Amino acid sequence: MKHEFPLTRDLVLVGGGHAHALFLKMWAMKPLAGARLTVINPAPIAPYSGMLPGFVAGHYTGDELYIDLVRLARAAGARLILGKAAHIDRSAQQVVLEGGARIGYDVCSIDIGITSGMPELEGFAQHAVPAKPLDDFARIWDGFCKSSGKAQVAVLGAGVAGAEVAMAAAQRLRNLGREAEVTLIDRSVALSRLGAQARGKILAALKHLDVTLLEHAQVERIHADRVQIAGQGDVHALLTLGAAGTRAYEWLEATGLALQDGYIRVLPSLQSESDPAIFAVGDCAHLSHAPRPKAGVFAVREAPVLFHNLRAALSGGAVQEYHPQKDYLKLVSLGSKNALAEKQGIAISGRMMWRWKDRIDRTFMRQFEELKPMAGPTLPREHAKGAREVSGPICAGCGSKVGRGALARATLEHKGAEREDVRALKGDDAALLQMGAVQQVLSTDHLRAFSDDPALMTRIAAVHALGDIWSMGAAPQSAMISLILPRMSAALQERTLREIMQSASDVMGGAGAQIIGGHTSMGAEFTIGFSVTGLVPDAPITLGGAQVGDVLLLSKPIGTGAILAAEMQMRARGSDVAAAYASMARGVALDAKSLAGAHAMTDVTGFGLAGHLGNICRASNVAAELDARAVPLLSGALELAEAGVQSSLYPDNLSDALTLMKPPQTARGRLMLDPQTAGGLLAAVPESEAARAIDALAAQGIEAIRIGRIMDGPVRLDLIE
Template structure:
């Protein structure tokens, strides 16, 4: 993917309402020379306005979630799927849960809040907190399936708690589950709402036989698990906590100025009071005049945030955020009814209010669906920061300072016998090779298919190492060949550091020493590694050697080519499917190689660019055998067949499908499945051919090493009477 040159990094942490909307706005009018990166611990962002409807069963999860991968792809932003573990605002860096460091020039926080469980000792096994909203649906699904839940109590009598208890009651009514509910609040029901709204919502609570307990304080008994309601035992099988929040620890423990509850102190322009290059919005911000933690404010803050980020970076005047004094509040009542409230207007209720609310919510979500904007052409950087013309040849090398900064903190694993590597300034690596060992060498290099350098570096290293594992060789050393984008040297250094940190992480895990490499700059990030492995000649695996009656074992699901093609198609992408794919690409084949190293493997290969059928055909040709595959047993990545049926395919798909001339398929094998079997794989699994008597033991060995595997077929005597080498059953 070609990335426009940039000189400034804008980092958005959190996929809240403000950031999602601000990304759309910034995409339609990009900031010259600015690269935007969104960091989120989840690939989707839940829209809180539709959460009660989701819990009640009125919406499917996908209807209520913003797909952050798709949003970033459409708006030209980078997406980093990780959580932030520490924030060093003075150094302009954040530490991520994957162990990497991410630098920035400007930062915006929209990370929400965490539940304040201090009244019950900060945690309790019976308590399910609604915050963070992004993960509540998954946690609720797990929690609700316990058959022992007969009495649920919701703590919090505000809008969120009232809507939630009604939604849960509606779900249990639909499922005919005999669950009783109570709603507990420290004050009165729906404080801040008019008497007419309160009265209507009370009637809906009564309709579901929900017991309302006002002026009730929930605490924890001293030195006990028992929860108390006004100092009396709370008779509930489970408690849903929907009241009280505080700032997330990562922010509260940073050097940013925060108030007592850990929320970032900001001025009227949404700017940190202590760090002028940091902005905060939504629930994580503490405004000059305190605001309720409500999504309606976060949505209105998005426009001001987008304007002020652009203004701050380009040194233009900022504008203040002025909270709306009056807004429409639409409260869902469990079933498809709702109550409307707005200052100065009479309360309205009924099914038509639900339809009104539903239209508003769906219109909001449409902003992140088919109506996503196409990113405008990035304007040129101001003349004072214009990017230079780029040389070719040796002039295309990354600058020495950016290179040295990027490599300074790397700590590559060191194998014996390496006399010159990245820790020296020599022109080439010097290696002593062990006597009696064969040198097994391979080279892989490809352009980045994700614009996140750390993840791409890990995948590129694993993909290269896979060729060694496919031959039962132990990784020894590696040379890197890296291309970074035409950016300012500062940004190049950040990208190179992250890419190499990811690569070295996987090389170190494999016991493989990075001994050197070459770096260039260009229009597209790319990476490759020349890897060296060692093994005695007698233990090497080859593609030749498969024997009739061998079983065929595959260690990873297929479909990465289709999934990555969907990412390039924009709106075909589904974040949960893509996240599962990227997780699969990060699974090393090393544990599979270790598990099978002592077994009589007759043939082995890794599944890469030619797809499963292409690589199996190579084994057939080299071993002079045929094969039969049980297509029902072949694992696929989630959504692969759906995407193929929607017309998504890798650019290599048509070429790879030519292998079907050497295959014979029963009618039940669909064209979509045939395409999946031909799909080119990045960092794919290993396929083994070994005696059938060893099949169960091999799968046990693989499972002990944490490797999922499937027996997908068997080897046959060579078919001498036709063109088919592979039979699809």
């Protein structure tokens, strides 16, 4: 992303809780010049707790439950790092992630919620699911509902949260027509913190839904199929949910921050009592000046004060104070589309309360859906001939490459000196250098960043560059890095370079290549690339070796071009974007090893699957059949293609492909021309070797798909849609 002003200060948000989500929305409307905003969260989506009972009951879908942090971060101009915080090194001012990555900060805010895990309860970690954090809980519950047979569910903890979950579970299973037993278990008195009116109404709702309530029950152990209770026998449960004993995350204890029962003690400014550079909000914070129960309403009310004070901390302004209301409206879902409203001891229940709660929840979530996508520039009335409006920004990654046609025509006319130790390989991106008995492959690749996470971009760029080495059957040897950083202060340059070099070392070192140097400069936006070498023990695998009868195998799904284009327009689901990132970040060394017997092989990148297959056809003087119906697609790619989303490089890929094939007629067919970044390997393998190669890849957890075959010429590409 481009920044209008040099970056000088780092603001890091740890966690995607409600206050941070609202902060991002406000930042999108009013960013602070010179500040780099980073969000760290384990998942690309964050669940909204207010709608969880409705999701459990089946009133809301999974998509309705989650805030899409990828879209929100794009709107806010923030970099999103998908990882879990494990520590905060306050002396170094770094957030340490699981796995060891370190993210530097000048100001840090924590909104990670709480957990309802019960590690002290024997068998809980192995056989039970805590209701918080919500991500795993929602996924596991959804899977349980899709199972068959008698549904036996136990919910531990009969507070408001536990009662809501139990009622919602009973309602969902009833709606599914399942024979069900739902048991709500508490070590003391159920709903003891509620007033008599509210408690009575919820107990009546539990009875109406046939939820069995066990009070004063001491759970001794959780088994895979039952809950063992002292002196009362066992409760049969194929799914045990934990909604009791909410607690702070244990890693906070090692930070040295002032804590109250594990929660971060904060001042009225929401700053830590022991470190003014650290803020905390939501359930993970303890308001020392005005202690309150853990409830989402306080996180929502804290957001405007947090927004003001974080900006003040970055700019040197004065802070505001947050003073929570003494009492708040409690809206409790009663399983069916009925709810209870309670405040100051007065409780009202019914369908009208549900409609009120539903409207509040949907209004809250709608603000994260109404985000403005990046618009293309408007064409002035006076313009040069041939100029036209573009529908969106130029894509990043391989979508920003120059088209194959223009590239081939321009380079055809210009050649350097002819050398005996440089062997030209028709169509291949890498060169083969012959030095006595040593054969060395040399290649280079460079990416315009599609993510402001430098570690992620470095990993993907390194995997992308190594693709040419691996696809030729070479072993990576050395690498040089080429880097353009956006304008930033010396301190931020150092922080960013540390993240980049750590990621580059992980990938290149893991591949057996040594980083021997590189070049860095400052520019308008972040770009990164590598020049790499590899050693070839035998004859290299080139594009020109395909033979008639060969089977075409592909080792990664495609669709990154469409997904990245949609992400820039804020039209892609965050979970789909995260899956695409994970696919791009996976190296193909194991793929290449299993496909070592290929006659021809290439990595699938900017020219798309059909374009790279066309290169094999041209270099080998053969025809090919590509079965688009068999080609694996990344989640969300087909849906986006059907909606007309395309990479800005697609028209160039189509123009070049039309020299070999008929134009595609379907969205799936068009994805065969979708530019890929760090794609899989496309190999022309002898028919006799295909099954062995597929099995060898499967043994490594890699799914290789048979997608076509090599045929006798003339050179052409037959696309089956």
